[in-house]
Amino acid sequence: MHPRLPILDDYPLASLNTFRIPARARHYLRVSNAAELDAVRGNPALSGLPRLVLGGGSNMLFTRDFDGIVLHMTGLGKEVLGEQDGKLLVRAQAGENWHAFVQWTLAQGFGGLENLSLIPGTVGAAPIQNVGAYGTETRDTFHSLTAYDLASGETRTLDAAACRFGYRDSIFKHAQGSTLVVLDVTFALPLDWTPNLRYAELANAVEAAGLTSPTPREIGQTVEAIRRRKLPDPAEIGNAGSFFKNPVVSGEQCAQLLAQYPALVHHAQPDGSEKLAAGWLIDQCGWKGKALGAAGVYPKQALVLVNLGDATGQDVVRLARAIQADVAARYGVALEPEPVFI
Numbered sequence: 001m002h003p004r005l006p007i008l009d010d011y012p013l014a015s016l017n018t019f020r021i022p023a024r025a026r027h028y029l030r031v032s033n034a035a036e037l038d039a040v041r042g043n044p045a046l047s048g049l050p051r052l053v054l055g056g057g058s059n060m061l062f063t064r065d066f067d068g069i070v071l072h073m074t075g076l077g078k079e080v081l082g083e084q085d086g087k088l089l090v091r092a093q094a095g096e097n098w099h100a101f102v103q104w105t106l107a108q109g110f111g112g113l114e115n116l117s118l119i120p121g122t123v124g125a126a127p128i129q130n131v132g133a134y135g136t137e138t139r140d141t142f143h144s145l146t147a148y149d150l151a152s153g154e155t156r157t158l159d160a161a162a163c164r165f166g167y168r169d170s171i172f173k174h175a176q177g178s179t180l181v182v183l184d185v186t187f188a189l190p191l192d193w194t195p196n197l198r199y200a201e202l203a204n205a206v207e208a209a210g211l212t213s214p215t216p217r218e219i220g221q222t223v224e225a226i227r228r229r230k231l232p233d234p235a236e237i238g239n240a241g242s243f244f245k246n247p248v249v250s251g252e253q254c255a256q257l258l259a260q261y262p263a264l265v266h267h268a269q270p271d272g273s274e275k276l277a278a279g280w281l282i283d284q285c286g287w288k289g290k291a292l293g294a295a296g297v298y299p300k301q302a303l304v305l306v307n308l309g310d311a312t313g314q315d316v317v318r319l320a321r322a323i324q325a326d327v328a329a330r331y332g333v334a335l336e337p338e339p340v341f342i
């Protein structure tokens with residue numbers, strides 16, 4: 001049925017998503033280059049089917065089986081390209097593990113990605129939601145990427161402007177970019193590195209460790225230690241990290257909320273809006289450590305929903321909806337899920 005392509009049918013996805021939801025794919029293919037995507041495009045048996053690009057499955061919630069073809073990005077390789085305008089260009093293939101890539105840069109003394117240590121997933125997915133943590137985002141060191149367009153069959157280079165990065169957002173999450181498959185990503189790491197300690201929790205941890213002039217690697221290790229304390233390891237407890245984005249509200253709405261709830265956690269944005277801490281809102285609604293069936297709220301961090309054992313995607317959706325309804329009723333704030341629902 002699929003000449004030339006090693007496609008597997010009725011493929012189990014439980015070990016390929018960090019929530020460990022036992023969904024299945026009608027077809028499954030490991031992809032490492034544009035030629036394989038060309039072959040998928042040109043195969044009449046596959047051309048009309050829905051396609052799902054899969055990296056590490058750490059930002060996805062399977063709510064059903066996938067009745068199409070899963071394109072699992074597994075291409076490996078990373079290289080130093082050289083210097084340009086005071087930056088060091090490094091490139092990695094989409095299937096490289098993100099944390100391993102960050103550690104590879106840090107081990108060589110290159111700074112820039114240390115605040116993004118220990119984030120699960122692949123290099124190819126980092127630009128999709130402009131992965132961010134501890135005051136740093138992918139776009140801060142992004143140079144360009146190579147993408148294959150499943151609609152046209154062309155391979156293109158996109159720079160940062162073309163990617164239209166926003167908070168947990170990029171062109172790839174919108175119609176114009178939805179047919180693009182990221183093949184590799186190039187980062188521009190600063191040669192005159194200085195630590196980004198804008199995030200108070202990280203700054204405090206660095207100070208507490210007595211690091212007066214920390215190296216990029218030491219900052220990375222500090223970030224790892226903080227994350228290990230706060231977040232569940234997907235190898236032990238199924239989860240997809242933060243389940244909701246931090247909601248952004250107007251300055252006026254924030255002031256009204258503060259009058260009623262003086263302890264409200266909020267961060268002023270450059271445009272005058274305010275970002276609220278979704279975890280705080282959920283915690284205040286009494287959800288921390290609670291469960292609905294086999295889906296639960298992580299006791300140490302209310303923003304993380306977890307699979308308590310044999311949860312289905314629908315169990316997680318039910319819990320998420322209940323939380324959204326409570327937060328909306330109490331604070332008039334809409335919580336938007338961060339993972340992609342399949």
Ligand SMILES: Cc1cc2nc3c(=O)[nH]c(=O)nc-3n(C[C@H](O)[C@H](O)[C@H](O)COP(=O)(O)OP(=O)(O)OC[C@H]3O[C@@H](n4cnc5c(N)ncnc54)[C@H](O)[C@@H]3O)c2cc1C
Nearest residue numbers: 053055056057058059121122124125131132133182240241
């Ligand atoms: C414990 C934990 C902590 C986390 N912490 C953070 C955090 O601090 N900050 C943060 O931003 N995120 C965080 N996440 C979410 C997740 O790790 C990131 O979003 C990560 O980039 C997802 O990578 P992935 O390869 O697993 O993507 P997947 O889950 O496989 O895919 C996510 C989306 O990207 C698309 N995609 C994947 N690869 C490609 C590609 N090559 N080309 C085109 N589209 C692609 C998929 O189709 C899907 O829409 C966390 C998750 C967990 C489990």
